[in-house]
Amino acid sequence: MVPFLRPRPPSLRDLGDELGSIERSGIFTNYGPVNTRFETALQDGLFADGGACVTVCNATIGLMMAIRAVVERADAGRALQPDRSTRRYALMPSFTFAAAAMAADWAGLTPLFCDIDEHDWASSAEAEDAMIGRHGENIAVIVPYATFGNCIDLDRYERLSARTGIPVVIDAAASLGSLDGFGRAFAAGCTLPVVFSMHATKTFSTGEGGVIHSTDLELIRTLRIMGNFGFGIPRSATIPGLNSKLSEVGALLALSRLRDFEAVVAHRDNLARLYRALLPDLVFQEIRGTRCAYQFMPVLLPARFDGRRDEVIAELLARGVGAAAYFAPHVAEQPFFLARGVAGDLSVTERISRRVLSLPLWDEMTDGIVATVCDALLAVCRRDRPAEEPVAARLPPPGGVAGWSGQVPAS
Ligand SMILES: Cc1ncc(COP(=O)(O)O)c(C=O)c1O
Secondary structure (H helix, E strand, O other): OEOOOOOOOOOOHHHHHHHHHHHHHOOOOOOOHHHHHHHHHHHHHHHOOOOEEEEEOOHHHHHHHHHHHHHHHHHHOOOOOOOOOOOOEEEEEOOOOHHHHHHHHHOOOEEEEEOEOOOOOOEOHHHHHHHHHHHHHHEEEEOOEOHHHOOOOHHHHHHHHHHHOOOEOEEOOOOOOOEOOOOOEOOOOOOOOEEEEOEOOOOOOOEOOEEEEEOOHHHHHHHHHHOEOOEEEOOEEOOOOOEOOOOHHHHHHHHHHHHHHHHHHHHHHHHHHHHHHHOOOOEEOOOOOOEOOOOOEEEEOOHHHOOOHHHHHHHHHHOOEOOEOOOOOOHHHOHHHHHHOEEOOOHHHHHHHHHEEEEOOOOOOOHHHHHHHHHHHHHHHOOOOOOOOOHHHHOOOOOOOOOOOOOOOOO
16 A cells, blocks of 8 residues: 555654753743754754744644734734724635635634636736735735745745735745755745744654744744744733744754755655656646655646546555545635635636645655556556556666656565
8 A cells, every 4th residue: 555645753762862851951842942953953054044933833823823913014004004894805825725714714814715827836926916906905915825835936925015015924834845946945035924834744744833934033023922922021912922832842853854854855856756757648736946845746637537536536545545635625615715715716726626636755655656656547547548558667767867766666
């Protein structure tokens, strides 16, 4: 059986000494020394841009706080205060996970769903512009998603925010480890708050956790205070707050994840390139940066499978391959958001959501396992077509695919 996901957080057994040190220190949370070491190591090692990072207990809470912080700040700077008797919008794609829409709802906003680009599956600039044109002043925040770990154009969002005065929070849940077009860590140099997840199923796998990065040091300071009950002065709330702190044990897992992270992302990137090479007739997401920290491998089924994806997943399972359907249903069609969200034209979202298939991609996967998955998928897709040579027999020679490791298939 090839599982869809196989989370591999750092080995707890190997952390015995460091766990003992936490116990002896008597400091278990409250932005303790291990948390500080992790934030510094991430900031200096990955982003190195004069910005800062603050950890959170998960990315959903991180999104909730970041949305609240930027909206409050933008409102405070307005000459005319917004009418608080009406709910305002958080503009976001519907082709995403429910977390950003939930975070907006908890921040008192209504998700306003826009369509995605048909190539990179992130919010389309045209769809966003159309929504801003239509709803203007009523949009309190824009929350784009760096879809499936891909990079998105952060400079465009900085310009959009400067032009419209609408703050932006980036949902980059799966993008820790992705590299932008200049080969820098995604989010490096960006003033906008970029929220990453460290959930067990992410490439930066820990358990539960997240981190927010920005070069806006004042904003990171505010988020740190917000995450500690809004205590701007000792035991006294000065701003809205909640408890978003990562425990010292969680921070230790994150710190130890950093040690082998580069190799983890590089291996996943190689596997993704092999998928693309072995499935040349299928459509994949267009990658915007120089490296994507794939959480799994998304692909579009051929058009004739529109509406039949569940059949494909069941047949793959019968052949020993786990697969999933992210994101189907997309957020706007989920019952809570049918009632609580507002959607524009979502025709690309709907087309992609009906055909998208998520294939296995995990740290211990080999090239041979990728070939096994591809063979199973092609066999399912070719039921009504003549049989062809299995892809396992067509694995390219070492060096034949850019970035492919040339590992011998597992027998
Ligand atoms: C796009 C997206 N945003 C946010 C989240 C929330 O992350 P967390 O589980 O750390 O709260 C997820 C989780 O899978 C996600 O996929």
